[in-house]
Amino acid sequence: ELSVFRIPPICLVSTGDELVNIEQTPAPHQIRSSNAVALRAILAKWAMEIDHQHILDDEKKVRRTITKLLSKYQIIIFMGGSSMGKFDFIPGILRKSGVTEHFYKIKQRPGKPMWFGSKGNQFVFALPGNPVSCFLCAERYVDAWLRHSLGIKQRVNKAILRRSFDFKPALSYFLQVKLTNENGCLFADPIPGSGSGDHANLANTDAFMELPEGKDSYREGEQFHVFPFKPIL
Template identity: 35%
Template sequence: MKPLLPLEDAQKRLIAMARPLPAETVPVEEALGRYLAEDVTAKRNQPAADMSAMDGYAIRFEDRDGPWQLVGECKAGSPPCPPITAGQAARIFTGALMPDGADTVVMQENVERDGDMIHLTSDPSPARGHHVRHQGGDFKAGDIALESGTYLKPAALGHAVIAGLGSISVGQCPKVAILSTGDELIKPGSDTKPHQIPASNDVMIAAMLAGLPAQSRSISRIKDDMESLCEALESAKDCDIIVTIGGASVGDHDLVAPAFQRLGGETDFWKIAMKPGKPLMAGKLGNSLVLALPGNPGSAFVTATLFLLPIVRYLAGAKKHMPVIHIANTSTPLPATTQRAEFLRAQVDGQGITAFDNQDSAKLSVLAAANALLIRPAHSPEQPIGAAVSYIAV
């Protein structure tokens, strides 16, 4: 019997089958959730000039003990107010440009004003440069503001704008077709007979993709016959990724592999040393990457987390495409594993991580209650309560 492919090897082989998609330029307002295709270089200094970080009075540090004569007022969004000289101060507001001659701001709470004269009322005297945001203190023109491969969160978009960009280069969104197979599947919300199941997997997988820069379409409830499956696969060949769910094993009605081969597909790997998810298959059909996920919901979810989401991130230009690994202490003892890596549905909180007693991959109730996949590498020894273990947040 051919040995199962180790999980890490399968993940590397999947990535090696693909290349990031070409870049496209989009307005910053439309780039949320995308990945940068090239470094963003700042076009300006931030701040562009010295400005006040507080409402108060701009002074010369040499005159820090006062008193000062008030000679002007500096507002945010206005050109600099007139320069100040020895013994003078200017009323200044947060974000206003510092007047020439001033290098320090005294908070308005720390002075008293008597007409045009300002007196310091609190000790110690202000430090030089206190409450001043200096030119280029955040970044300077020519600095790398954001690196290629960065996931564009709201703050990153704000950073790109303040750096002087109105549009940015991002990776294209991969097109993903989701094919859910099985005679037993019926439309969600329909009345079911004992031999029928509402088609939930394609809804779940599409929802997993919703947080990524991907364009997905569902081709659901494909019958377990060769012609229907071949027709569905053919209809999806315009997509970058074709995901099939179910029919990837070796039973008489598991037709994904035979249909894939009939259409000229090239299998790269099949059957992974992992639990759940052993029957996973990957290959190419024309220009499309094909990923055949198992049909049990737990298996489909785990394999999508470990294979589908990383390849989507990679195609979209992510710098870091693999799942983020966290560490927690297990709240229960964990048995040793054999040659297959195990991914246990679990709950993690401030007290630690607890794997569910029932790990049946068909039970969506367990999967829905989980917020983590506890990772048990192949050939792991037993772990006592309190042992540090790895997990993926889900």
């Protein structure tokens, strides 16, 4: 006999009046809802049941939806609505709904306005809405949390920075890189992007390299942690 258990269903919740389905052609004031597609791809390896809902920027509707979600799902991931904008209601409503806040905002770029909380055996993530920020936080934190919850050891990967990079703010920086395996050594080439909204740039990269806070210059030849989202050869 073999004991097994089922990962509970998870609900992805996109937020914002400006989002349209990826099949639609967006108007000038709209963008395609790509985050749910990206997160489904990240979570696919866990073979879990994944539902998706979308909520508009209406505080009363957001409150009602969160109440329904908390009555049904053990794991909920919001995409957007976690920053400090006019329509970013999610963290406040979650707190008022009895979800204990464990942390809000991380000293990093991209992906600073991330929220995480729990209520009993329920767990709630609120990720930034910008596509690169959302993707990074899902890869770096949601996936790591799932591994830890399942008792799977997280593999540690390091790579050698191929080209020097400067970053002045007192934050950790997750640099998009292309990885190359040369005689057993992993090298990382920075891939310039156009900010946290440049989702297309991820197609040309393999990983995020974590450049730790505490310095503002990262030199060629230094070694740092990398978080691959594509297979390492």
